[in-house]
Amino acid sequence: MRVLHVITGLGVGGAEQQLRLLLRHLPAECEVVTLTNPGAVADGLRADEVPVTNLGMHGNRDLSVLPRLARLIRAGRYDVVHTHLYRACVYGRLAARLAGVRTVVATEHSLGETQMEGRPLTLATRTLYRATERLGSGTLAVSETVARRLDGWGVPPARVHLAPNGIDPEAFAFSAAARLETRDRLGIPQHAYVVGGVGRQVPGKNFDDLIRAVAANRDAHLLLVGDGPERTPLLRIVHQVGAGGRVHFAGSHEHPAPREPGVPDLLSAMDLFVSPSPEESFGLAVVEALAAGLPVLYVACPAVEDLAPQDAPGARRVGGYELAAAIRQELLAGSRRMPVPAAVGHYHIARTAQAVMALYTAVTATAAGAPTPLPAPASSGAPTAPAQDSPGAQPGTTALAPAEK
Incomplete structure (x- = not known):
């Protein structure tokens, strides 16, 4: 054909x-x-x-x-x-x-x-x-x-x-080695708790809200992956809230240069994934984060909302005004990796x-x-294809060993 x-x-x-x-x-x-x-x-x-x-x-x-x-x-x-x-x-x-x-x-x-x-x-x-x-x-x-x-x-x-x-779930599997190397390359302390966001830096993605929420949590760093017309305004906000040493920008990294970290490496470097966009058609970055075993906070994500709650237990919906408090709650829970949920296999x-x-x-x-x-x-409501088991699914969460933090 x-x-x-x-x-x-x-x-x-x-x-x-x-x-x-x-x-x-x-x-x-x-x-x-x-x-x-x-x-x-x-x-x-x-x-x-x-x-x-x-x-x-x-x-x-x-x-x-x-x-x-x-x-x-x-x-x-x-x-x-x-x-x-x-x-x-x-x-x-x-x-x-x-x-x-x-x-x-x-x-x-x-x-x-x-x-x-x-x-x-x-x-x-x-x-x-x-x-x-x-x-x-x-x-x-x-x-x-x-x-x-x-x-x-x-x-x-x-x-x-x-x-x-x-997505190709295997491509996003957590790598402890990539975590260490990526943090070192980007100048992120190995012991830091890192909140992450991925996407085009445009007004509708609300990355400005995420910057302010992380700035309110002084023990957290932020890793923003992507590029777009809002990059300069976002840098200005970072300066205004006094979080310059704790906010790290990485480019689009869809086609990284040799030895530069790609999206799977950058997800391995994170401890929590946040999608602050209030309006999405799907939410692919959330699914990629779940495949990497990350706990997720999202404001809107049809990919998760269209499934049964038990298919993505590590993903939690929050209001945009709740981001700072929700991040604080996750930070206090500590760095951990979640089992890959059924939602990943579904997608x-x-x-x-x-x-x-x-x-x-x-x-x-x-x-x-x-x-x-x-x-x-x-x-x-008919399925589009036979269900598949989620690759790499495990029965429980895994706390990161101190050397991996």
Whole structure:
């Protein structure tokens, strides 16, 4: 099966990283087109031997990209066109229809209650989304929360299918050696209690609240992993609250330079993970932290909230105003590693790939006139793939030995 993935950009971001990981597990011949910004993830895809084409779009209203994308789709003779992110969904569905391709699937990565991809939702955005959604064969929601939001937008539930974001759990397993080396490299005392946060440094992520909460706990350090337009304002806040010696910034580290710590190493260096964002579509960084055995505090995380409480016992929801007190409570409990919970196995990338392939198979069969039913819609509550045991799960928590602190 030949599949063309169309995405708005390939800079470092959650949807972009998720696409690269997914393509490593999809049993299909895949190519990628980016409308603009062929960044670090494009380099990573090419390193994985996935062909990447950049259309060089100059803005949201650069209509010249539409005929060029249609010609590319027509020439490629693809079985499925799969779109990712708002702009690519709008242009990709239209271009596929112009190219005569009816088997178009979209993944909705970032639909919040009041914003999409970090931008406020408007009536025009919603209207254009719904109009072009009808041109596709179905939409994959990354969480049940997103599926419910699509239903609220008026997208027919039968057209929405669940394919949660996924991770490779083994890649995030705790490493005592990485903990020691990463702390040494970043200048973090080995004995320090380290609170961590991972994500794009943009206003909606509320990392400013996390900085203030850690500053209120003088025995704690903060390790922020990521980059973005809010980096300078966040540095200013660190100075204002007098926490300069206790707040450590690390870059995006999706593609670290040789010998530089990657996200799994940075998670090993932490003692507590905090997600302060009040609005999320999934919460992938929380799942990665759980795979590393970290206790987690979160303000909003559909990945956890959509599951039974016992599937992620180490994750606790708190209000943004409670962060300082909640961090203090965890600090007093001491540094420890939690057993890898069932939630991690539930979000294995192999399950995601299986759900995506099931929809590909169904829509191509339907287009060919075969009587193959579509996968159960997200609203049915049916599982997308057989359950898997969580890798590395253990019956109890493990306190860090003094030499590892």
